[in-house]
Structure formats: C-alpha cells, structure tokens
Amino acid sequence: MRRLIPVIPATFVTLFYIFPVLTLFRRALTVQAFRDIAASEALANIAWFTLWQAVMSTVLTVAIGIAPAYVLARFSFAGRRLATALITVPFVLPTVVVGAAFSSIFNVRDSVWAVIGAHMFFNLAVVVRPLADAWSQLPRQVGYASQTLGSSPIATMRRVTIPLLRGPLIASASIVFLFSFTSFGVARLLGGPSHSTIEVEVWRQASQLGNVGTGAALSAVQLMVLATLGWWSARSARRYSPRLIRSPIDSRQPARSSCQHAAVASVCAGSIVLVAVPIWALINRSLRTGARPLLAWRALFGFNVSAGVTPTTVAAIQGLKHALLNSLSIAAAAVTISLVVGVLAAISIARGAIVLDVLMMAPLATSAVSIGLGFIISFDAAPVDWRASWWLIPIGHALIGVPFVVRGSLPILRSIDPRQRYAAATLGASPLRVWRSIDGHRIIRPVITAAGFVAIISLGEFGAASVLSRSSNETLPIVLARLIARPVPILHAAGYAMAGMLAIVATAIVVGIEFARPHPHPKNKTHHHA
Amino acid sequence: MFTRIFCRAFVATIAVFGILTLTSCSASKPSAEITPKTLKLVAYDSFTPGDDAFASFTKQTGIAVEIVKAGDAGTMMSKANLTAGNPEGDVLWGVDNTLISQAVDAKTFTSFAATATATMDPILRANIAQHIVTPVDYGDVCVNYDVAYFSSHSLAVPQTFDDLTQPAYKGLLVVENPATSSTGLAFLLATITAKTPSGFEGYWSSLKANGVRVVDSWDQAYYEQFSGSTGKGPYPLVVSYGSSPPADAMAITPVPETSPTSVMASTCFRQVEYAGILRGTAYPKAASTLIEFLTSKEFQERLPLSLYVYPARADAVLPPEFVKFTVTPPAPLTLPPTDIAKNRAKWIEAFTQATLR
Numbered sequence: 001m002r003r004l005i006p007v008i009p010a011t012f013v014t015l016f017y018i019f020p021v022l023t024l025f026r027r028a029l030t031v032q033a034f035r036d037i038a039a040s041e042a043l044a045n046i047a048w049f050t051l052w053q054a055v056m057s058t059v060l061t062v063a064i065g066i067a068p069a070y071v072l073a074r075f076s077f078a079g080r081r082l083a084t085a086l087i088t089v090p091f092v093l094p095t096v097v098v099g100a101a102f103s104s105i106f107n108v109r110d111s112v113w114a115v116i117g118a119h120m121f122f123n124l125a126v127v128v129r130p131l132a133d134a135w136s137q138l139p140r141q142v143g144y145a146s147q148t149l150g151s152s153p154i155a156t157m158r159r160v161t162i163p164l165l166r167g168p169l170i171a172s173a174s175i176v177f178l179f180s181f182t183s184f185g186v187a188r189l190l191g192g193p194s195h196s197t198i199e200v201e202v203w204r205q206a207s208q209l210g211n212v213g214t215g216a217a218l219s220a221v222q223l224m225v226l227a228t229l230g231w232w233s234a235r236s237a238r239r240y241s242p243r244l245i246r247s248p249i250d251s252r253q254p255a256r257s258s259c260q261h262a263a264v265a266s267v268c269a270g271s272i273v274l275v276a277v278p279i280w281a282l283i284n285r286s287l288r289t290g291a292r293p294l295l296a297w298r299a300l301f302g303f304n305v306s307a308g309v310t311p312t313t314v315a316a317i318q319g320l321k322h323a324l325l326n327s328l329s330i331a332a333a334a335v336t337i338s339l340v341v342g343v344l345a346a347i348s349i350a351r352g353a354i355v356l357d358v359l360m361m362a363p364l365a366t367s368a369v370s371i372g373l374g375f376i377i378s379f380d381a382a383p384v385d386w387r388a389s390w391w392l393i394p395i396g397h398a399l400i401g402v403p404f405v406v407r408g409s410l411p412i413l414r415s416i417d418p419r420q421r422y423a424a425a426t427l428g429a430s431p432l433r434v435w436r437s438i439d440g441h442r443i444i445r446p447v448i449t450a451a452g453f454v455a456i457i458s459l460g461e462f463g464a465a466s467v468l469s470r471s472s473n474e475t476l477p478i479v480l481a482r483l484i485a486r487p488v489p490i491l492h493a494a495g496y497a498m499a500g501m502l503a504i505v506a507t508a509i510v511v512g513i514e515f516a517r518p519h520p521h522p523k524n525k526t527h528h529h530a
Numbered sequence: 531m532f533t534r535i536f537c538r539a540f541v542a543t544i545a546v547f548g549i550l551t552l553t554s555c556s557a558s559k560p561s562a563e564i565t566p567k568t569l570k571l572v573a574y575d576s577f578t579p580g581d582d583a584f585a586s587f588t589k590q591t592g593i594a595v596e597i598v599k600a601g602d603a604g605t606m607m608s609k610a611n612l613t614a615g616n617p618e619g620d621v622l623w624g625v626d627n628t629l630i631s632q633a634v635d636a637k638t639f640t641s642f643a644a645t646a647t648a649t650m651d652p653i654l655r656a657n658i659a660q661h662i663v664t665p666v667d668y669g670d671v672c673v674n675y676d677v678a679y680f681s682s683h684s685l686a687v688p689q690t691f692d693d694l695t696q697p698a699y700k701g702l703l704v705v706e707n708p709a710t711s712s713t714g715l716a717f718l719l720a721t722i723t724a725k726t727p728s729g730f731e732g733y734w735s736s737l738k739a740n741g742v743r744v745v746d747s748w749d750q751a752y753y754e755q756f757s758g759s760t761g762k763g764p765y766p767l768v769v770s771y772g773s774s775p776p777a778d779a780m781a782i783t784p785v786p787e788t789s790p791t792s793v794m795a796s797t798c799f800r801q802v803e804y805a806g807i808l809r810g811t812a813y814p815k816a817a818s819t820l821i822e823f824l825t826s827k828e829f830q831e832r833l834p835l836s837l838y839v840y841p842a843r844a845d846a847v848l849p850p851e852f853v854k855f856t857v858t859p860p861a862p863l864t865l866p867p868t869d870i871a872k873n874r875a876k877w878i879e880a881f882t883q884a885t886l887r
Contacts, residue, residue, distance in 0.1 A: 194886040207605035
C-alpha cells in the first residue's frame, strides 16, 4: 500500500507531461534547429533579454518584498490578515487583461521597465508570503541575543536574520525567477515588439510562423536552463529548511515607535493600492462605450440594449456567462486532480523521492505552447484519442497547480518529527490513522490554501488552454482575450467588465481563504521559556 | 526505492502506449463511407457566424455541425499542418492567403471542386492549384483614418504610400508588428507589393524617420493608439480593416450618416480566406456537402454582419448598411502565396531591422 503512493503522481507526470513533451521533441527537434538558433543573432538577443530581465525582476521583487514581509511577520495590528490577503491578490489576477488595461491607461508600453514592473507587481506575494511566514516563526530572542553580544541592527540582519531565512528566500526568489523567465502574457503585451522572451518566441515560431522545430528547440533550451535552477533550488531548500528554529509562540508585537507605526500604515495603504488600482483600471476600460457608459454592463446582465447592437454582439456577450460556468467546472476538476496528485507527490517526496520533486516542478519551466502542441500530437490515436476531450484542459491546469500543492505541504511534512509517528504507532494506531492524525491534520491548512490558488490559476490560465482546440468548452480568459480583440467597442468593453468582475471575485476568494485559515499561531498560554 | 518504482511506472506506461498505438495503427478503416451524425468544423477563435448558422444544413442532411475553435489563424494552421493526415476535424474554415502555402506543402487538405467556385471572381482562386481549398470570404487590410482629426486640423487626407512619409504626416501613423499580428503582416505585404521586395526596406526606414509607431497587436493599435476609436489615442492613422468603418458606424446610436473613420483605398491588401476538407477525415463525402453549404448563398450572406468580411460568392447580396459605410478599393494589392511562404521570415526580419532596432 505504502509503495503504491508514488505510483499515482509518477504515472500522472509521465503520461501527461513526459510523454507529450518527448513526443513533440522527437517529432520536431533536429540538430539543424539547434544550429539555427545558435547561429541567429536575433535569438541570441532574445535569450539575453530573457535572462537579464528575469534577474532584474527577481532582485527587485525580493528587494521590495523584504520590508512588507518584516512588518507582517513582526507586528500585530488590526487588518494584518486583510493586508496579507490583499498583497496576494495581484498574483491571481488574469495577467493579460490587467496588463492591457494598465498599459492603455498609463501608456507604458514597449519598455523593459514596464515588463519588470509588471513582474514585480504580479509576483510580490511569492516573496512576501513565505518570507513573512518563516520570519514570524523566528524567535525574537535570536535577534536580541545577537544585539546583546554587540551587533548593530544592520549586522544582526546581515549575519543572523538573513542567513536563518535563506531557505525561504532562495525558494521564493527561484519561483519569481522562474515566472519572470517564462513570462508570456506580460512580455508580449508590455514588452512590445522589440522585447521578446524565449517563451514568447516559442509561441511565435511554433504557432505564428509554423516553425515547430525552432520552437521545440528553444523550448528545450529554456527547459535545460530552468532544470538546472530547479535542481539547485530544491537542493538548497532541503539543506536550509531544517535549520529554521521554529518559535511555538506568536512573536508579533504591536507597533511602538512612530517609525514602526508609519511602516505598518504604509504596508496597509500599499496593499490596498495594489488591489484597487487594477480593478479601477478594468472598470474604467469597461465604461468606454461612448455616450452610454454602462452599455457593456447592461448587456452582460441581460438588459435590453437593442439600439445599435446587433444580435450577434449580444450573443457574444451572453457567451461570456457560458464561458464562466465552463471555467468554474474546469477549475473544480483541476483542483481535484491537483490535490490528489500533489498531496501524494508531497508524501512521496518527503519520504525521499527527490526525482519526483524536480519532475513535478518541470511543467512550470516548460513553455505552455510546447505542452499544448505535445498534447495534440500525442493523444491523437486510439486508445489515447483524447485531444478533443474537455478534461485535457483541467489536466493541463493541474500540471501547473500540482507544484503549488507540493510546495505548500512539503515543508510541513518535512518538519514533522518522525518520533511523533512512532509514538502514535506504538500506541496502537494503524498506519492510515497515524497519517491522518499526525500528517493529515497539519497539512490540511496549506492544502486548502493551495486549492484556492489552483482554482484561481485555473480560472485565469491562458497559455496551454489556448493551444488546445475546443468546441463548446472555451475558458473565460480565452473568451476575454478574444472579445478585447474584436472590432466592436461594446464587446471590447464587455470583456473588461467581465475581467473586472473576475478580479473582484478573485479578491474575495483570496480574502476568504485568508480568514478561513485557522490562526497559524494558536495563543499559547503556557510559555515554558522567556 | 522510489527511483525503482518510478522507472517501473515509466517503462510500463510507455510500453502500454507502444502496444496500443501499434495495434490501433494496424486497424483498417471501413471502405464504404457512412453518414456521420456530426461533422467537426475547425475554425479560428473569432469565427462567430451565429447560433443558428448551420440549422438548415442539419435539416437538409441530418448532420450536426460541431465548431472546434483552434486558436488564432496562425495557431490553427500550425496545428492543422502538424496533424495533417490525422486531423482534429473534418473541414477547416479560415486559412488565408498568407498561410495557405505551408498547408499545401504539409498536405493538410484534400481537393474538392465546389460548385459555387464558378460564381466567384477568379482572382480569389488565383495561385490555388487543383481546388485544394475553396475561397469563402475576403477582406482588405488598409490604412484607416480618423475623419474628424483631418477636418479639424484642415489637413488633407493622405492618398498614397509616399504621402505617409511626408513631413505633414509626421508621427500620425500606428501599425502592428508583422511578427505578431496578421494585420501587421498583411500591411507589410502591401508595402512589399507597392514598393517591390527590394525597395520596401527603404520605405520602412523613411516611415520610421517620419515617426511610425509599431505595436504588438491590432487591438492595441486600434483601441489604444488610434484617435478615431473609443480609446481616443494620439494617432489619427492606423492599419486596420476595410470593414472597420462600417463596424464603427454601426456601433454608434443612432447610426450616423457617415462613419467617423474611413480608409485610404490605395493601401489595401487583399486577404482571402479559404475552407478545405482536412486530409484523413473519415467522412470526405459528408465534408464536401459542408463545403457546398459554406459557399451557399444562404451562408455567404451571413458573413458581412457576423464576421465583417465580404462573401466570396459574387451573387451574395450585401446588407445595405454594410455597403453604405464601406469603401471598396479599386485595385487591392496582393502577392502569390508561395512568395509569401518563401520570404515571410526574411521580410519580417528586414522589417524588424528597419524599424525596431
């Protein structure tokens, strides 16, 4: 029974990731394609730009993430959990639509800084949340000890705090780097024609120019670069995670000095701005229908808008609702698959299946277009003639969702003292009961959080789903992107109206998850030390 | 322990697949074609002919039509060429003259001579050998202008490609990048046709010197940069469609006498879209009846108001509001698809060098 646990995630990743990607590489990769990309100056520029902007995005995101993480970890204040939730919201907003709304309003296109700024905006939570979690578990006493021994606050930070937080810092920096390196929507939209990433170029070569070979070769290069990073990051995370001294009590204190009050206030204000501005931008764009600003909203809610609007247009807007329901069921399926596969994978990895750790992360590093094309040419004949099946889309989303479930539950599983399991077993519990009471009990919280993330990622996913053909099962982001590109102002506005509602719902889900989670530090009244 | 289990799972999965794939390949296809319950029509995402578009086809033949959306036109054709011989559907709608050549090379389609071809302008079928695909619609990509801008600035509307490089029109034009936008590609091809393959680079250098703006997609250009759309951007000249003026005019309530936008007829590049039977379909006969339906008068007359294109059939009646606001270019520009396929990458690179670096 125990030995069967790794089989499910291993089969999943083999069947739905390794098999399609290898099929694509086998069909399309040639030595000549690698020679061509090595010889092309344009592609060298793209590779250099991809690397350069990813490094910049990572460094800057970590730099601006440290201060809010510190405030959230060290101070207790009203609205702290709300602020934590709001900082998370940008990460789950649909990039394409928000990017379009932003750039049109602020007119910041075609610039490297727009790309880097957007990466910082969307990925801030990736740094702040894990860092704040780890930081809050770091006993204050460690810092006091250092200062008592004569270190300045800066030296304490440099020599004690940062080294102790190295594990979560490396892990979140790696993820920001991964997301920035594989940036697709943001790079395409804000980078403009002269700043393309490898991921965008794979899409352009494979789907726009029909050079599937060049696309596959670029995709392979990207995978190799990121696999190296993933291997290094997984190794470092393992090396550093056990060293974190976990404090059993809440080390947060109210702000005291005016300086501390200002820090708390700016984090609160900043988190509100992060959410309010994109929603405002979307709503603003949804009102641009000439003399009747609410036209798109009226059409969306089924009011009579007959004058000047063709029946086809109204039908297209009504199609959004169908797409929304469709996306919701796809999200539900994606969450279910991700949870089953992800939790089983995390258990296997915690028991030493390191290969699985890297393999489960690999889909994040692989160009979505490659995975999509791989699906189409791999699942094209009986008995796996699945390419028109609706469930390939949730499977694709689960490939992206599983790493989140694994990342969320793995540190907890690793931190469980095995002696607790031995004790439970000695007391007569069956293996299943041991798992349920010791492991299951603790990972339920991170797993619920991950489930929420997978749901929202699935609702906003744009890459792999856009390559798969579909008959009636179009997802919301695809319909949105299409509406925005239609030469009819009301459709354009309706797309933004729907995106605005999606952003508001996403915000509500994130805030809901934050408040539904039990408090991470149950007030421990019986301190044994102090 | 884990590595062993994983290797076993991997080997087992691959083995099972290998066996199943082999056995399925050897299964022979039935020789006599039966009438299918459903035909799959592969189309690009923006194919929206209306919900009841195929009702009469289903009534006549008893065959339902399932529309399979396959992404934008480029993605759709990459996938169709990659799956040639084992297609995702039976009929494909919407391969255009910039993409058809690769599909011919990949043997994506099987030939079928539709009856309606006789009613079409032969120019639509120029360079398409052996009825490999059937023309279904056409449209133009042209420079559009904001009528109010030119009248309020007392500036004459530019008439030719050369006018666009004149100082009077400095910083007024926004175009799409041909590397990422099919509209941009069509306009690049228009300049190549007008200025010859050796002269277009120089032309783009002068456009750049005259402040042309290049953006990634049509919607960015039209909705954000163009002054004549709801976006109220800074550029009064934009590369868009010949059907943009009617679309704009009909979006205004009440519908005005003249459209707020119009086109420079001399800059129009003709885009022809085709439909074809996908090679490898189990129902070539049923598929051919669907091609006949797509080129029928009934279906063709739906196209102007649902897809904003002209029907390929010359005898299809156009809706009056469509005719009223549309400027028909007297001599639209065009290039042979084989030339496009052969030189596209090179031309796009030359464009990139001339304007973006």
